[in-house]
Amino acid sequence: MGKLTLLCDAKTDGSFLVHHFLSFYLKANCKVCFVALVQSFSHYNIVGQKLGVSLTAARERGQLAVLEGLRSAVDVFFRPREQLHPLQFLREASAGDLQPLYAFVRDALEPVDGGEDAWRCPVLLVDDLSVLLSLGVGPVAVLDFVHYCRATVCREWKGNIVALVHDSGDAEDEESDVLLNGLSHQSHLILRAEGLATGFCKDVHGQLRILWRRPLQPTAHRDRSLTYQYKIQDKSVSFFAKGMSPAVL
């Protein structure tokens, strides 16, 4: 509880992790706020149905609050200026901050006062944060947004945050590096999906590195990282140790 999990992908597509965490937390009866900036809602719904959850049903019963970036981005320009839209920064001439987006998240996940909450801990899921850099937000503003979400969702409400960010790798993108490193310092667990160094393979889609940071007890010889290789199938992902793919053995 109260953890920030960072999903990172380099030279491959790490969105399968987003789909996994979305269906995982919905099945675990948690209240989920999903900031979906990359794909449409129906895309996530289709994949979610393969994994056994219905996003439409979850949204109707109030378990899931979705900000569909692709559709609602246009609304920014048709609203009166006084009503702050979560993506208000799109309308600003200079790089603004993400306070309206934080306000949206806070309102979506605020625990219901007084009455019994039907859901377990709140969860914020963001797909993905690198898109905000492309839309003109500075890396410090994105880090501040995640900071505030951590302060509210993780510390105050003991919820979790899962966010996807892209690693530009060789491309010399300073802003992306600052964002990735800044988030890595803030997170408790980093899941890094990497493409294989030797290129594309039909049977092994990539490699997943798991890195625990900020251990509660600073210990000297703890094994802090693990590496697995994976293959994405239609309804699941199979993991195996390096070099132990069933196709190779």
Added chain:
Amino acid sequence: MLESLLALGGLVLLRDSVEWEGRSLLKALVKKSALCGEQVHVLGCEVSEEEFREGFDSSINSRLVYHDLFRDPLSWSKPGKALPGGPLEALRALDKKTSSGPATIALDSLSWLLHHLPCPTLCQTLHALSRQDSCPGDSPPGEQVRVLGLLHEELHGPGPLGALSSLAQTEVTLSGTMGQASAHILYRRPRQHPTHQTQWFSILPDFSLELQVEPPLESQPRSDPHTPSVDPTTHLTFNLHLSKKEREVKDSLTLPFQFSLEKQQALLRPGLSQATSHIFYEPDAYDDLDQEDPDDDLDV
């Protein structure tokens, strides 16, 4: 190691990275200062107060004053939980709070402050905070103010890093190999050459420091040099070795396609070799022996 880091006073810069985090060393230094009876002021920007105080016992926690910039640093919350004036005022206020007696200020982290304040302003405030204007002789050693700053190296360019580095009396860069952390320490004592020291260490769960021996350089386990090497040619059914006579014969052999002097002479004297070859031909019954040349009618 902790005493030497705290001895000089002024600004102690802890440079860490994603792989080798420095907050546990910062907390170990805070614990050491608190155990010496000093008041410790912590300006917390990156972690909550509960998380920072975790692992300290009550005697240390009672000496720790936590200034919370984590909950609402930019005044985004409606009922403002922010410290008045924002980060800069909070930093300057520490100067007044530590005006009496020896004190330690821990900044967690300088990277956060560097992202939200202009670099010159931050450097000037740090300079004033660590009382570097007064000569070391003016204030007795007990009145020194120590500023411990945690800095995440990868988040900043060389300019701000260099500026903060030049302000620091002591600079600790954290790295390590194979699960063992190390600190490369640079001491800048006044009127002396800077001195370097590398120390391998580990932080225990109660934030006390344990020094370690440098791990061996090789990371692969070496094969045992005492195992006798086995000769693979001992039990074969064929012979791989040559005796001395066999070797001589082999070396003196001329290869068929090598153009040696003997071959050259043999080719230049064709007459001698012709007498050695004959062709004997017995024609079969159905053979058609035609003495005519079949190519005669070609008009070539």
